Amino acid sequence: MSDRQARKQAVTQADVARHAGVSGAVVSYVVHGGPRPVAAETALRVRASIEALGYRPNASAAALRTGSSKLLGLVVPDIGNTLWADLTVAAGRCAADRGYDLITASSEGSATIERQHLQSLAGRQVEGLLVTVVDMVDPDVAGITGTGIPTVLLNVFSDAPGVSSIGVDARRGAADGVTHLLGHGYRDVGLIIHPDETVELREQGWEQALGSRGPIERGPSTRQGGYEAALRLFGRPDRPRSVFVSSDMQAIGCLRALWELGLRVPEDVAVVSFDGAADSAFTTPPLTVVRQPVGLMARQAVDLVLDGGPARRIVEPATLTVRKSCGC
Amino acid sequence: MSDRQARKQAVTQADVARHAGVSGAVVSYVVHGGPRPVAAETALRVRASIEALGYRPNASAAALRTGSSKLLGLVVPDIGNTLWADLTVAAGRCAADRGYDLITASSEGSATIERQHLQSLAGRQVEGLLVTVVDMVDPDVAGITGTGIPTVLLNVFSDAPGVSSIGVDARRGAADGVTHLLGHGYRDVGLIIHPDETVELREQGWEQALGSRGPIERGPSTRQGGYEAALRLFGRPDRPRSVFVSSDMQAIGCLRALWELGLRVPEDVAVVSFDGAADSAFTTPPLTVVRQPVGLMARQAVDLVLDGGPARRIVEPATLTVRKSCGC
DNA sequence: CTGAAAGCGCTTACAG
DNA sequence: CTGAAAGCGCTTACAG
Structure with missing residues (x-):
């Protein structure tokens, strides 16, 4: 058993650099394909070392350095509600499509828990926040806008500056x-x-x-x-x-x-x-x-928070789907 | 509008320290209540500055420094399956109870996506991994153990070394x-x-x-x-x-x-x-x-990955709940 | 094409 | 009780 496995210590960029006989910068260049060019042969060697050592860049370090966490936050009142489960799945997929991970938090119907999750997500430097608020009548807008993170509300339309809303009529x-x-x-x-x-x-x-x-x-x-x-x-x-x-x-x-x-x-x-x-x-x-249309709403929400731009209000139609319970 | 709001720049520890007239170390001491004591009066001043500035510690920086991300990963095949939704809710609650956030990823029934999520979560230095595998017959154990992260499987019993399993008979x-x-x-x-x-x-x-x-x-x-x-x-x-x-x-x-x-x-x-x-x-x-009993299983799983110790195999009884569809 | 070095924001010995 | 400083693992100008 190798040393690193025995100690459960993560392999770092420096380990790879040493193994491949290059500097840490070059390792970073090949991992990201830039911003500086790398000789084909060097790149090959580095990739071999990455593979051999099982190197995975430390996301915290990258986030700290670049200021980009590649993380999105989603807060729903209840994942047990299949509508929010559907939304969670759709949002996760859209996030993944753009190279982001999703932290999903359930506020369990409590405005207090909602606020705690929002604070925690903000501390994690999520780059966008999708939230379905607990209290539709008087959402905790201060707790939401206070984070300064691009935010979109998904079950309520808010006039709060800097907060987008997507929902149905x-x-x-x-x-x-x-x-x-x-x-x-x-x-x-x-x-x-x-x-x-x-x-x-x-x-x-x-x-x-x-x-x-x-x-x-x-x-x-x-x-x-x-x-x-x-x-x-x-x-x-x-x-x-x-x-x-x-x-x-x-x-x-x-x-x-x-x-x-x-x-x-x-x-x-x-x-x-x-x-x-x-x-x-x-x-x-x-x-x-x-x-x-939660799938559509999720995609728009992810695009909205990630593409910057001014806060918007998007209204999608809610359409009647006739099945059997109405007597048709 | 304050400078920080205009720029959407996060408030840092240094900002708070400057505002309160102390060093960054002291800010850290009061945020965490240690490890060094702080004079009551100083602490009061620091807390006031934190409040005034809206300071939230950068979780990436803390994670990098301490090696602890305070993050748990959960991978399920499908959140649309209410059993996994129930599990997600329960795991999120247990994680929150212990001060952790949960990153939930849906593999959508694909072993490839499952592996990608596992890699990504490992890169984020999650401190524990709960996974319900896509392929119960031949789970991607290499992709799971390769991360070196404490892991528990929730829908299959594995003999792989270092991997715990919790499930029903x-x-x-x-x-x-x-x-x-x-x-x-x-x-x-x-x-x-x-x-x-x-x-x-x-x-x-x-x-x-x-x-x-x-x-x-x-x-x-x-x-x-x-x-x-x-x-x-x-x-x-x-x-x-x-x-x-x-x-x-x-x-x-x-x-x-x-x-x-x-x-x-x-x-x-x-x-x-x-x-x-x-x-x-x-x-x-x-x-x-x-x-x-997914609620119970979730709690045990979180405890298991967080409390260290050797890999275990826990079998819970699956109990018959009689309702109406059987003809009783 | 490659490397040495600075710095992201924290935490924590260490010294005072 | 408080502060100066090192260092976590990255990325990226900058110099060569």
Whole structure:
């Protein structure tokens, strides 16, 4: 067993240089293909030494020297929400395409944890920050902009200077979903949505399309939250014949509640939800959804933070994807 | 707008030192509470300067100096698989508890990408590596051990020196699941499992409990893969009355296929699956599962890589969680 | 085409 | 209790 393996000491540039009989600079030149030219024969020798020694440049040292960490940060409230899981996958892929690694942090629904992660990521000199905020009503903009790192918000539009936003027109998307239900002839459309009592775009879209307010039940954007909200909504005597659910996670919980209640979808209750994450196509029955294009949003977000330029606000359409739960 | 904000230049220790009228060493002492004592009054002044300037220590510099990156790496085949999403969340939480950040990389089912991520993580000097390998039959152990970083495998047991493994007794878990189905009186139990034709523990457990081999359909461990496999399995004339599915993802696809086929669960077909991720409790009907304790596994894995010590092999029980899909 | 040297921002013996 | 200085492993002008 070689010395380096025995000690678990990393091989450094200096080790390679010594082994190849060149200076550290030359090693760096061949690793990066520049900025100075290297004689073909020398390069060959260096590459052989790199291979033989198993050299991998120390990313911390490179980051310190160049000021570029090749790191992107992503903060989501909950990776257990498949929409954010989808987003994480897409962002990771885009980052990798550009030679970046992604540090993903879950704030677990807590603004405090969110802020801690943001601070930590800033300390790691991430070169861009993608964040889906916990508190959509009053995002911790100070904690976000204070880092001075190019940032894009993915679930809320902010006017804060220097912060970009990418998202869908949620009000319109919700209105489209509700309108579709209305088109099936349902007069009443219930709503299951998260607990923020304040202005919420999806709620506005629902109300707007309905022309009035119907029965609402609130709960967290989780499967369990949707399950409990649906139990309340459909447990009452005047239960609605259809429901618009503000997230796939809640809709999945809702489907289970309806099943337990012995109500068939869509025969007894028609369901349309917001998000359109991967699993929404595999429920029983498959959910008709208003889809957020997270793959596209992730790519744009990565491009935005990495390509510099002024803060922007990008609105993508949320499009209705008709499956079975609406009764079509 | 202050100079530093205008330039987006990070505040350094030297800036704080100048502002507080002390040396850089003292700034470091108060940030870390040591290793040298600092006069209370001085510390107060330094903390005020840190606050005023918005100083955050450069993690790359600290990592370079101390040799400790405070970073853990996690490589999974697919974050879209809720089991791995659950694992990612749990590992992130455990890492955070110990002051570490987690870099999560998705190998997207490709051994090549897996190796690239491993190399990249090694270059970042992560202090521990948790990996669920793509190829369970012939994992890229060289690519894993070659990094010299404490590593734990989470979905396969390896004999490779210096590599720990944590996992469930998959054969026994599968056998328990099949036995449960047998206990309901079903004579035939089909199997839906991933395509590796070679020795697979879950397949062995199924065969062992059954005492023979029943109908098998293979496909990737995704919702779509399970959907297609189930369409084949239940499309044939001699379709089985029950099925053991080797992952929740496939089981979810299977449920959709059964629904499309007009077969009721559990009345027409009883289903038990392996994994027990968060969403398995919210299908229609809720899945009876053989559960992998990923939260526990994540904690043990983090402890193992961080606490040093020799490579270990930890086997956790996979326990049957009875819900509705089995007909109980 | 190649090498010697400075310096990125920290932490930590060491000296006072 | 505090400070001056070395050095972690790189990259990159600069000189040759």
